[in-house]
Amino acid sequence: MRLHGLDIARFIAFCGMVLVNFRIAAQVSPGNDFASLLTTALEGRAAALFVILAGIGLTLSQPPKRVVAARAGVLFVLGLANLTIFEADILHFYALYFLVALPFLNAAPQRLLLAAFAAMALGFAGLILLDYEAHWNWQTLAYSDFWTLEGFLRHSFFNGWHPVFPWVSFVFFGMWIGRQDLAQKATQNRLILWGLAASLLAALPGVIIKDPQLAELLGTASLPPGPCYLIAASGSACVMIGALLRLQGLLDRFGLAEWLAAPGRMALSLYVAHILLGMGTLEAMGQLDGSLSPEAIFGFSLGFCALSMMLTWVWTLLTPRGPLEALMRRISEIFR
Numbered sequence: 001m002r003l004h005g006l007d008i009a010r011f012i013a014f015c016g017m018v019l020v021n022f023r024i025a026a027q028v029s030p031g032n033d034f035a036s037l038l039t040t041a042l043e044g045r046a047a048a049l050f051v052i053l054a055g056i057g058l059t060l061s062q063p064p065k066r067v068v069a070a071r072a073g074v075l076f077v078l079g080l081a082n083l084t085i086f087e088a089d090i091l092h093f094y095a096l097y098f099l100v101a102l103p104f105l106n107a108a109p110q111r112l113l114l115a116a117f118a119a120m121a122l123g124f125a126g127l128i129l130l131d132y133e134a135h136w137n138w139q140t141l142a143y144s145d146f147w148t149l150e151g152f153l154r155h156s157f158f159n160g161w162h163p164v165f166p167w168v169s170f171v172f173f174g175m176w177i178g179r180q181d182l183a184q185k186a187t188q189n190r191l192i193l194w195g196l197a198a199s200l201l202a203a204l205p206g207v208i209i210k211d212p213q214l215a216e217l218l219g220t221a222s223l224p225p226g227p228c229y230l231i232a233a234s235g236s237a238c239v240m241i242g243a244l245l246r247l248q249g250l251l252d253r254f255g256l257a258e259w260l261a262a263p264g265r266m267a268l269s270l271y272v273a274h275i276l277l278g279m280g281t282l283e284a285m286g287q288l289d290g291s292l293s294p295e296a297i298f299g300f301s302l303g304f305c306a307l308s309m310m311l312t313w314v315w316t317l318l319t320p321r322g323p324l325e326a327l328m329r330r331i332s333e334i335f336r
Helices: 004-025 034-042 045-061 065-083 091-104 109-129 149-159 164-178 185-208 212-217 227-253 257-264 267-284 294-316 323-335
Strands: none
Touching: 004 034, 004 045, 004 227, 004 257, 004 267, 004 294, 034 045, 034 294, 045 091, 045 164, 045 227, 065 091, 065 267, 065 323, 091 109, 091 149, 091 164, 109 149, 109 164, 109 212, 109 227, 149 164, 164 227, 185 227, 227 257, 257 267, 257 294, 267 294, 267 323
16 A cells, blocks of 8 residues: 555655745845744754655665665766756765665664664764864855865765765655654654654753753754754654555545655656756846845745645656656666
């Protein structure tokens, strides 16, 4: 039985990334309005949910290692091409996550949790021992010397938008979740309750600690990605996944599950489309200069998400898979 709740969660993660990425691309400064507060809350959370769902997918689909490696190669090429347009690309990071996760595809649940904590510890050690701000211009969010070997390695593994250490811990955690019986209501309830508890506990150090530098390291913001952020983002992802799996039956009865799940199955194609078409439209309109209000970019983002869902349904009348998903499936068949 396909778990539509996971597909719906993937679509919601995509929508969250659209809200965040469009605001970044349009250089819109957040305010105190609802749109800004919601988008700010989604920073780092939507992408983390996306990555955790990728880990769950690795467990549930059980692809051979050579297939995962081939998919990683395609994602890496797509990501590098995407980087020439959008510097906050996540696809090339996905490729690196998959390669790091390769030895753990058949690992026991306990080893997956240990791997997640090890990746978290490596990332935290880097924040303490290395210069996290190297190559960054925080005013423009530009990263210098990315296309050099040193810059690429530093950005990819330490201080980029979604560095391998510690972000690969989300993949390991997702793989651990995938080992659970997700169709059981008891499992879904535990995901919700444990996720809420983790999110609340992870927020405490940032509130209690008064030292600014230490509070930043132990805060729940995604930049820099400290351990409390990883725990909080994992917790919110668990709540979302558990709640949507729990609501799957209700959504089915109202005929909404398939409407929301279909775009989630084409998340890779939609991710690329939101950069090429969504940001391309903003650029053609001359709106990437910070002139839009938070409400305007929020409305544009929601409109793009709604349009994506409708176009997905039109596409499914022709073929069940998105163009990039079909490419991935073809590559999987070759290497399988």
